[in-house]
Ligand SMILES: O=C(CO)[C@H](O)[C@H](O)COP(=O)(O)O
């Protein structure tokens with residue numbers, strides 16, 4: 001079984017104090033930081049972009065796991081990589097050129113991942129999955145933190161894990177101490193959690209997810 005990693009989502013942090021939020025979440029035991037870029041087009045919300053990622057990069061050694069919820073993400077991959085991303089996840093629904101976009105991510109030395117929305121079948125990944133370091137299965141419709149977990153994500157994770165024993169599988173949306181148990185037993189090994197982790201004692205919350 002793969003090691004379980006917790007990736008707190010910065011979306012739920014205090015945006016007026018990002019420098020300290022990043023330091024505190026790392027001290028609490030997080031190894032990954034999940035960074036949600038939203039463009040107001042692919043998803044109905046706008047968050048932050050590469051400038052914010054670059055600004056917080058010097059304050060932590062956590063793995064920067066950037067989730068790009070942007071139409072035609074290939075336009076921003078270079079900026080995101082140069083801002084300090086370690087891993088870049090783009091949505092299969094957001095580009096007509098998934099192959100080209102994945103190759104572009106790798107050309108900047110980043111790990112490449114593809115996300116699927118709740119309405120997208122696992123089979124849509126068939127042509128690309130062998131080139132990926134990670135698959136992200138959305139367990140909410142992307143765009144906002146604090147939404148309710150959609151259980152059909154679990155079947156998708158099982159389907160991927162049965163076929164691909166070694167790939168990293170990340171789950172994102174509605175993760176708390178109860179849904180985390182379901183996600184891990186389905187085969188997910190990287191758990192994103194925003195509102196759950198940032199709404200209490202960070203260390204206790206991270207421990208409860210592991
Ligand atoms: O990609 C996302 C939303 O589109 C976020 O990563 C996700 O929603 C995390 O928030 P929460 O844990 O509160 O559901």
Ligand SMILES: [Co+2]
Nearest residue numbers: 036067172192
């Ligand atoms: Co996300």
